[in-house]
Amino acid sequence: MNKTNLFVSGTEGDKGIVLGNEAIARGALEAGIGYASMYPGTPASEIIAVLDKNKKKIENLYTEFSLNEHISLHGAIGASWSGIRSLCAMKNVGLNVASEPAQFLSYTGVKAGLVVAIGSDPGAPSSSNEQDDRWYSLHTYMPIIEPSNIQEAKDFTKNAFDISEAFSFGIILMAPSRLCHNAGRLYFGSLRGRSDIKGNFKKDPENYLNLFNMAVKNHAKYLKRNEMLKNFLITSDFNKIINSSSSKIGFISSGVIYAHLMESLDILGIYDHKILKLGFTFPIPNELIKNFFKGLEKVVIIEEAEGFLEFQIKKIAYETGFRGEIHGKDFFKQAGELTLDDVIAGTAKFLEKPPPVFFDLALKKNKELLNKDKMPQRSGTFCVGCPHRATFYSILKAVGYSNTEAKERDVVIAGDIGCYTLGLLPPYNAMDFLTCMNAGLGIGQAISIFDKSKKVIALVGDSTFFHSGIPVLLNAVQNNADILYIILDNSWTAMTGHQKTPSTREDIDGTPSANTLNLKDLVKSLGVEYIKSIDPNSVKRFASLIKSALKEPGVKVIIAKRECVLQEIRRDRLLGKNKGSLHEIEGSLYEIQKSRCVKCDECFVELGCPAIILKKDAEEKGEYYYIDPVSCVKCGVCHEVCPNSAIRKVEFNLNSKFKLKQKINI
Amino acid sequence: MKKFNIAIVGLGGQGIITMGTVMKNAALSSDLLDVSGSERRGGAQREGYVETFVKYIFYENESELKDPRKNMHSPMIEAGGADVLISLEPLETLRGACYLNANSTVIFNRTPHIPISVRMGQSSYPDISFIDLELRKITEKIFSYDFDKICTDNFNSLTQRNIIALGGLFAKTDMPIESSAIEAILSEGKGASDNLKAFDLGLKL
Numbered sequence: 001m002n003k004t005n006l007f008v009s010g011t012e013g014d015k016g017i018v019l020g021n022e023a024i025a026r027g028a029l030e031a032g033i034g035y036a037s038m039y040p041g042t043p044a045s046e047i048i049a050v051l052d053k054n055k056k057k058i059e060n061l062y063t064e065f066s067l068n069e070h071i072s073l074h075g076a077i078g079a080s081w082s083g084i085r086s087l088c089a090m091k092n093v094g095l096n097v098a099s100e101p102a103q104f105l106s107y108t109g110v111k112a113g114l115v116v117a118i119g120s121d122p123g124a125p126s127s128s129n130e131q132d133d134r135w136y137s138l139h140t141y142m143p144i145i146e147p148s149n150i151q152e153a154k155d156f157t158k159n160a161f162d163i164s165e166a167f168s169f170g171i172i173l174m175a176p177s178r179l180c181h182n183a184g185r186l187y188f189g190s191l192r193g194r195s196d197i198k199g200n201f202k203k204d205p206e207n208y209l210n211l212f213n214m215a216v217k218n219h220a221k222y223l224k225r226n227e228m229l230k231n232f233l234i235t236s237d238f239n240k241i242i243n244s245s246s247s248k249i250g251f252i253s254s255g256v257i258y259a260h261l262m263e264s265l266d267i268l269g270i271y272d273h274k275i276l277k278l279g280f281t282f283p284i285p286n287e288l289i290k291n292f293f294k295g296l297e298k299v300v301i302i303e304e305a306e307g308f309l310e311f312q313i314k315k316i317a318y319e320t321g322f323r324g325e326i327h328g329k330d331f332f333k334q335a336g337e338l339t340l341d342d343v344i345a346g347t348a349k350f351l352e353k354p355p356p357v358f359f360d361l362a363l364k365k366n367k368e369l370l371n372k373d374k375m376p377q378r379s380g381t382f383c384v385g386c387p388h389r390a391t392f393y394s395i396l397k398a399v400g401y402s403n404t405e406a407k408e409r410d411v412v413i414a415g416d417i418g419c420y421t422l423g424l425l426p427p428y429n430a431m432d433f434l435t436c437m438n439a440g441l442g443i444g445q446a447i448s449i450f451d452k453s454k455k456v457i458a459l460v461g462d463s464t465f466f467h468s469g470i471p472v473l474l475n476a477v478q479n480n481a482d483i484l485y486i487i488l489d490n491s492w493t494a495m496t497g498h499q500k501t502p503s504t505r506e507d508i509d510g511t512p513s514a515n516t517l518n519l520k521d522l523v524k525s526l527g528v529e530y531i532k533s534i535d536p537n538s539v540k541r542f543a544s545l546i547k548s549a550l551k552e553p554g555v556k557v558i559i560a561k562r563e564c565v566l567q568e569i570r571r572d573r574l575l576g577k578n579k580g581s582l583h584e585i586e587g588s589l590y591e592i593q594k595s596r597c598v599k600c601d602e603c604f605v606e607l608g609c610p611a612i613i614l615k616k617d618a619e620e621k622g623e624y625y626y627i628d629p630v631s632c633v634k635c636g637v638c639h640e641v642c643p644n645s646a647i648r649k650v651e652f653n654l655n656s657k658f659k660l661k662q663k664i665n666i
Numbered sequence: 667m668k669k670f671n672i673a674i675v676g677l678g679g680q681g682i683i684t685m686g687t688v689m690k691n692a693a694l695s696s697d698l699l700d701v702s703g704s705e706r707r708g709g710a711q712r713e714g715y716v717e718t719f720v721k722y723i724f725y726e727n728e729s730e731l732k733d734p735r736k737n738m739h740s741p742m743i744e745a746g747g748a749d750v751l752i753s754l755e756p757l758e759t760l761r762g763a764c765y766l767n768a769n770s771t772v773i774f775n776r777t778p779h780i781p782i783s784v785r786m787g788q789s790s791y792p793d794i795s796f797i798d799l800e801l802r803k804i805t806e807k808i809f810s811y812d813f814d815k816i817c818t819d820n821f822n823s824l825t826q827r828n829i830i831a832l833g834g835l836f837a838k839t840d841m842p843i844e845s846s847a848i849e850a851i852l853s854e855g856k857g858a859s860d861n862l863k864a865f866d867l868g869l870k871l
Contacts, residue, residue, distance in 0.1 A: 015694060042707070043707070149741075178741050181705045181706070183690060183702065183705060184690060184702025184703060184721075185694065185700055259740045262734075262735065262740075263740035265735070266735070271735050275734075339742060340740045340742040340744045358746040361767070362746030362764055365766075366764035369760055369764075369800060375761070376783045376784050377783045378715050378757070378781040379782060380678065380712040380713060383679075419712075422712065425782070426782050427785065604785060608782060630823065
């Protein structure tokens with residue numbers, strides 16, 4: 001099956017295996033969007049990526065990877081006001097950046113439908129917090145829809161555009177990573193015609209101008225529209241009650257947690273309680289809850305995080321005079337991902353029914369296994385050949401820090417968001433704090449002012465720098481901070497699947513970028529006097545450059561410039577250059593000469609390249625380090641770091657007329 | 667309604683997600699067969715833990731398909747809820763063992779991939795016999811192979827390792843879908859001839 005074509009041209013009756021994020025994008029496409037934008041962020045990235053990838057095959061579709069979420073949402077608003085249905089996607093923390101446009105969107109309203117799809121990340125496997133963005137709507141008044149599965153992800157998104165237009169709200173579509181990255185069957189729907197998608201901005205000063213009493217008027221207007229939406233939601237299909245004639249117990253849930261709940265009840269063999277599925281989790285009409293409460297004595301609300309639904313429903317219960325018990329966060333945890341297991345265990349506890357034996361046994365066994373010291377932790381690390389590895393190695397060498405010696409590092413290293421965030425993990429442990437985008441330099445600047453006894457190094461990637469780092473750097477310059485700022489410029493927003501940045505020089509197919517920014521010139525124009533550019537893989541030069549930069553006063557910038565190795569390899573492969581393949585006739589490889597290697601751990605632990613592995617020596621019964629030629633991408637950094645010259649580069653040509661004495665075993 | 671739950675675990679870059687996608691695409695024949703399952707993509711390409719679930723749901727009839735108490739399914743597999751666990755890394759098999767019950771089948775790769783904590787000497791990699799032993803305490807149906815070796819011996823690369831394991835899955839379990847459906851998907855994809863050969867190698871395990 002060719003999924004890509006189905007995404008573009010599939011219609012009523014077609015089905016395919018689709019990712020939750022792609023289902024959201026497809027729903028928007030069926031609704032006839034003409035604008036789609038985002039600043040990339042896991043778990044939401046594929047929503048816009050799939051539209052961007054296919055845009056040449058889709059009539060009248062504009063896509064944009066904006067420099068940040070603030071810009072991205074404003075773009076969607078501009079498109080909407082021009083009469084174009086627009087989709088803006090972001091990860092949960094993106095709404096912090098876009099919160100300002102979000103605050104104004106209800107005031108002004110929309111023209112064509114506007115949907116903001118947010119990928120939340122409970123458990124934070126790909127994020128720096130677990131924030132539940134639903135709480136924003138208590139003050140932005142943006143309505144929230146929560147699909148539970150892949151089919152609803154598409155259907156709800158499609159319908160959200162109509163609701164957006166009917167009530168003049170931008171609609172938030174919440175999707176946790178478990179939905180964004182749920183892959184499964186989707187039934188496609190019909191596509192709205194695309195030939196008449198054409199912008200026409202009509203002035204609407206009554207709605208679009210917010211100042212003084214005009215803003216007050218708009219405030220009153222959206223409160224009224226919110227009441228109208230509530231009315232609509234009393235009977236709308238988005239919210240569903242599964243009735244029960246006998247039970248006095250009720251369950252309320254939404255989104256993926258509702259899916260966990262239904263599976264839990266099936267596993268527990270319970271089919272007789274009343275259930276409310278909320279498709280809209282803001283606003284919630286009192287009348288709907290009142291109807292649901294009828295005949296119930298005990299209600300439990302099952303949801304992720306701190307209890308956004310519980311907060312609203314307890315208020316409604318008070319206003320509607322419900323006298324029964326309301327439970328929620330007393331049975332279901334607030335921190336960490338609420339998994340299927342948590343919902344099974346919490347539901348069983350609430351119903352005072354034991355969970356199945358197989359379930360308890362498996363949990364017990366798991367606890368026992370994880371308690372044993374025999375389970376070493378596994379943490380992510382940089383890809384083989386990643387230039388960031390060389391950067392962290394260079395920084396640690398420059399500041400005299402070693403992984404193998406227990407020694408306090410006295411240089412403060414300010415972290416930031418991107419692939420290089422992995423540098424905070426072992427073996428590098430090279431970050432002292434990490435919060436949000438561009439916090440590194442901002443916080444680091446103040447530390448440099450107040451603690452003169454320590455040198456401060458702040459790190460940032462190119463995409464993060466362009467996102468919101470430019471004013472932070474300018475601020476540091478204007479206020480005479482004493483800090484070394486290293487921009488790890490790998491030319492891509494790599495962590496989220498390689499979207500372009502202003503630094504991208506060449507696309508994956510070899511096409512040169514039309515408007516590549518000169519980062520050095522930009523930094524210079526901000527007033528930075530000390531700017532150096534270096535290839536991070538030249539680790540010895542890089543380390544000595546850092547050492548000397550730390551001695552200079554003021555703001556120092558080093559641009560560590562080397563393209564993401566994955567992109568380099570992909571391009572080479574695409575253009576038939578065959579780099580990194582074992583099948584090549586002519587080429588090179590790196591190898592560790594056993595006789596010279598003294599196992600000093602410089603390559604294995606300090607550099608920590610995963611292509612260097614420990615092998616058992618059959619004859620000598622010892623162990624030795626070995627460069628796995630299947631994983632090695634020949635970046636050559638290990639060759640440079642080896643203090644004993646035990647790592648050598650071997651160049652070979654299998655067509656050569658000079659015969660090798662010994663066969664090289666690769 | 668019958669369910670068949672498969673948990674696939676391993677490391678970023680091993681093709682775990684691809685395995686799940688192939689298995690799901692092979693199950694589009696009937697409206698009464700639903701398939702889904704979430705992917706944990708966090709460590710993709712960066713050797714962190716990756717897992718993906720394939721949940722086949724077989725509905726008895728149309729009315730079950732329309733029953734809201736039956737037709738909504740979690741994207742996750744519950745503790746002890748896997749019919750099969752496939753693991754492409756020995757240690758990660760133990761981390762995926764939470765999905766096992768006494769009737770589950772385990773297929774795992776015997777080639778270890780050493781975590782950084784072990785590199786740094788902070789912990790040691792368990793003996794493979796310890797992994798065997800712990801798994802045997804849960805279920806008898808355990809099949810393990812050196813998939814890395816089988817793959818490099820046959821293809822001089824590790825790319826097809828996941829597809830060999832996929833063949834192994836069909837060889838050693840009562841998969842509720844036909845292996846020919848997998849072959850049909852593989853034959854349409856990239857590297858079809860190598861993948862079909864790899865799948866066949868797995869089927870013969």
